[in-house]
Amino acid sequence: MATQTYDWAAIAKNPKFVELHHRKQKFLFGWWIFSTVYYFLLPIGAAYATDLFKIKVIGVINFGYAFALSQFFVSWGLAHYYAHVANKDFDRLTRELVSELAK
Amino acid sequence: MKRLQLFLMTACLLALPSLAMAAEIKANKTITISMFLVIIGITLSVVIWAAKRTKTAADFYAAGGGITGTQNGWAIAGDYMSAASFLGISGMISLYGYDGFMYSVGWLVAYITVLLIVAEPCRNAGKYTLGDILAFRTQPKPVRAVAAISTVAVSTFYLTAQMVGAGKLMALLIGFNYTFSIIGVGILMVGYVVFGGMKATTWVQIIKAGLLMSGAALLSVMVGWKAGFNPLQFFSDIVNSPNIQDHVSKLLLRDGITMTGEAAGQRFLEPALFMKAPLDQISLGMALVLGTAGMPHILMRFFTVPTAQAARKSVIIAMWIIGGFYVLTTLLGFGAAIHVTPQGITAVDKGGNMATLLLAQQLGADISPIVGDIFLAFLCSVAFATILAVVSGLVLAASAAIAHDIYVNVIKEGHADQHEQVMAARITSLVVGAMGIVIGIAAEKQNVAHLVALAFAVASSGNLPVVVLSLFWRRFNTAGVICGLVVGTIASIGLVMVSPNMTYPQKIADGAKKVITAMEAKQAAGEVLNEKDAKALATAKDEFAKNDGGTSMMGLKTPLFGLKNPGIVSIPLGFLAAIFGALAFREKRAEEMFDEVYVRQNTGIGMAKAVDH
Numbered sequence: 023m024a025t026q027t028y029d030w031a032a033i034a035k036n037p038k039f040v041e042l043h044h045r046k047q048k049f050l051f052g053w054w055i056f057s058t059v060y061y062f063l064l065p066i067g068a069a070y071a072t073d074l075f076k077i078k079v080i081g082v083i084n085f086g087y088a089f090a091l092s093q094f095f096v097s098w099g100l101a102h103y104y105a106h107v108a109n110k111d112f113d114r115l116t117r118e119l120v121s122e123l124a125k
Numbered sequence: 126m127k128r129l130q131l132f133l134m135t136a137c138l139l140a141l142p143s144l145a146m147a148a149e150i151k152a153n154k155t156i157t158i159s160m161f162l163v164i165i166g167i168t169l170s171v172v173i174w175a176a177k178r179t180k181t182a183a184d185f186y187a188a189g190g191g192i193t194g195t196q197n198g199w200a201i202a203g204d205y206m207s208a209a210s211f212l213g214i215s216g217m218i219s220l221y222g223y224d225g226f227m228y229s230v231g232w233l234v235a236y237i238t239v240l241l242i243v244a245e246p247c248r249n250a251g252k253y254t255l256g257d258i259l260a261f262r263t264q265p266k267p268v269r270a271v272a273a274i275s276t277v278a279v280s281t282f283y284l285t286a287q288m289v290g291a292g293k294l295m296a297l298l299i300g301f302n303y304t305f306s307i308i309g310v311g312i313l314m315v316g317y318v319v320f321g322g323m324k325a326t327t328w329v330q331i332i333k334a335g336l337l338m339s340g341a342a343l344l345s346v347m348v349g350w351k352a353g354f355n356p357l358q359f360f361s362d363i364v365n366s367p368n369i370q371d372h373v374s375k376l377l378l379r380d381g382i383t384m385t386g387e388a389a390g391q392r393f394l395e396p397a398l399f400m401k402a403p404l405d406q407i408s409l410g411m412a413l414v415l416g417t418a419g420m421p422h423i424l425m426r427f428f429t430v431p432t433a434q435a436a437r438k439s440v441i442i443a444m445w446i447i448g449g450f451y452v453l454t455t456l457l458g459f460g461a462a463i464h465v466t467p468q469g470i471t472a473v474d475k476g477g478n479m480a481t482l483l484l485a486q487q488l489g490a491d492i493s494p495i496v497g498d499i500f501l502a503f504l505c506s507v508a509f510a511t512i513l514a515v516v517s518g519l520v521l522a523a524s525a526a527i528a529h530d531i532y533v534n535v536i537k538e539g540h541a542d543q544h545e546q547v548m549a550a551r552i553t554s555l556v557v558g559a560m561g562i563v564i565g566i567a568a569e570k571q572n573v574a575h576l577v578a579l580a581f582a583v584a585s586s587g588n589l590p591v592v593v594l595s596l597f598w599r600r601f602n603t604a605g606v607i608c609g610l611v612v613g614t615i616a617s618i619g620l621v622m623v624s625p626n627m628t629y630p631q632k633i634a635d636g637a638k639k640v641i642t643a644m645e646a647k648q649a650a651g652e653v654l655n656e657k658d659a660k661a662l663a664t665a666k667d668e669f670a671k672n673d674g675g676t677s678m679m680g681l682k683t684p685l686f687g688l689k690n691p692g693i694v695s696i697p698l699g700f701l702a703a704i705f706g707a708l709a710f711r712e713k714r715a716e717e718m719f720d721e722v723y724v725r726q727n728t729g730i731g732m733a734k735a736v737d738h
Contacts, residue, residue, distance in 0.1 A: 028731055046727060068223075068406075072395070082363075084395065087223065097236070101240055123730070
């Protein structure tokens with residue numbers, strides 16, 4: 023268990039934490055909404071945009087198939103983008119905050 | 126017959142269905158059982174290794190926090206991908222093409238919610254269970270009790286579906302007796318959890334994920350090889366397959382549409398051969414996207430890694446494995462449609478669940494009959510390992526809720542030493558596992574397909590709203606947690622109970638009535654019924670007599686709620702109840718402690734180390 027006691031309210035007001043929290047919140051909820059909207063375009067499109075989904079893109083492969091497949095790449099891409107930003111910015115800000123508190 | 130067919134079609138969506146069809150797939154018993162024994166041998170040695178290293182509650186519930194990000198990624202994938210995704214989705218693709226592929230997408234996208242919203246905060250602010258997160262700034266006793274009930278409910282629904290599927294699958298593939306299969310699987314699952322705790326469960330899941338991916342990759346290479354490793358060739362093989370064209374024509378004819386030849390083949394790559402209710406699709410999508418992040422056995426996996434960075438890494442690795450698996454599943458499903466043919470698949474199982482296994486047997490047999498047998502045996506053992514890995518994770522999650530939340534924290538108010546905590550956990554796992562076996566045997570003849578939908582509905586409507594609000598909303602409190610969990614859970618269960626998932630005798634009777642009318646009209650026209658028709662008439666009369674005027678379990682003649690998946694209604698209800706509950710009963714302490722929760726979940730400062738030997 024933690025051996026140290028913290029003044030949580032003070033940390034919550036620390037400019038480093040405020041910056042971390044703002045950046046994270048913006049990133050997490052923004053991209054979550056993006057990914058959710060992108061996902062629901064699939065069942066909605068399959069039901070109501072059948073003509074679009076039928077259009078052949080390469081050979082017999084149609085738009086609907088390509089769009090469903092793109093969901094995988096968008097998810098993987100977003101996951102790596104998040105990891106990149108978190109490793110670079112969020113973790114750095116957290117480290118700076120922790121070392122400031124240790125002083 | 127129609128009823129069974131309908132049921133199988135529903136069932137293939139979400140769980141392993143009743144596989145009671147005349148089986149033509151028989152694995153080579155000697156090879157298959159030898160492979161099973163190898164898997165049992167390997168996993169049991171893992172258990173012995175893990176048992177020696179399981180001394181504290183942190184070891185038992187969270188593997189002492191000593192699992193690496195990569196290991197946890199594989200374990201999440203192993204925990205998540207059930208036999209239903211392994212056999213059911215490829216089967217759906219083999220019979221309905223595009224719709225099956227579209228269905229698989231939601232299972233991966235669900236992990237974006239896990240990654241962005243719950244994984245790291247739970248690692249930073251949690252300890253062993255859902256109750257730990259929810260009780261942080263609320264009144265622990267009532268919150269833990271309600272959280273434990275919800276965890277046990279979700280896990281039991283899921284576990285029952287898995288156990289019944291396991292029994293049916295073993296019976297179909299190797300001809301094992303149903304009860305014997307359930308007891309066998311149950312004893313192994315209890316053994317893993319009771320002796321090896323989270324460490325053993327994790328490694329069983331990792332081994333399973335490895336086997337599953339190798340099986341899928343091997344088969345995919347063979348399917349690809351048949352198409353000269355040319356994706357365009359592969360897709361034109363689908364469109365040009367006379368068997369697929371014929372199958373699609375027949376499917377469309379049911380809706381009164383005439384389409385033949387290449388157009389019918391192309392239609393296989395377009396939506397809506399199977400999913401004809403878009404709202405139900407969207408509702409299911411909501412339950413998947415939000416429910417996965419509320420599954421107690423998935424949340425629990427994040428307590429096994431030492432840091433938020435490791436939790437992050439584990440989700441990303443899990444996403445590659447799970448997503449890669451579903452992409453390969455498409456190859457297998459379409460491959461089965463080309464090589465085994467939809468007619469060949471439905472001859473063995475109407476729901477298509479045997480598609481992958483038939484494909485393995487056939488592609489192997491193309492090389493030599495013994496290779497076919499070995500391939501089939503290998504995939505059967507993958508299915509076996511899959512069942513073991515998933516049920517163990519569920520038993521562990523349910524036991525942790527009872528032992529850690531109810532016994533240690535509510536009854537003993539946190540005053541239990543390590544020895545007592547581990548003892549409690551082991552005894553609870555034994556009891557939960559034994560219950561799982563009993564329920565599994567009792568539910569043999571029940572329709573369990575809706576139970577997986579129900580588990581996701583409760584997780585998305587009950588658990589997820591309160592987890593998110595606990596972590597991100599200052600005003601959230603005890604009343605909010607309790608209202609959210611209770612309303613979300615009851616709404617999900619209630620809506621499923623009055624949904625088309627249940628069996629409606631009147632509907633069966635009406636179907637039978639149609640057959641009787643048709644047959645009697647034939648007779649009235651002076652036609653002598655052939656053997657098949659006479660049999661159909663007798664069955665229909667029998668069914669009509671049994672079901673006419675009957676009502677569902679809830680006393681209904683027709684469903685009150687039109688959707689099979691309640692998410693679209695129950696998720697907003699769960700959120701609203703949680704928010705209104707919190708606003709109606711303000712709690713000063715919970716609000717004051719928000720800073721602590723918020724700082725902890727964002728930064729991991731003051732993290733309760735899982736390694737507290």
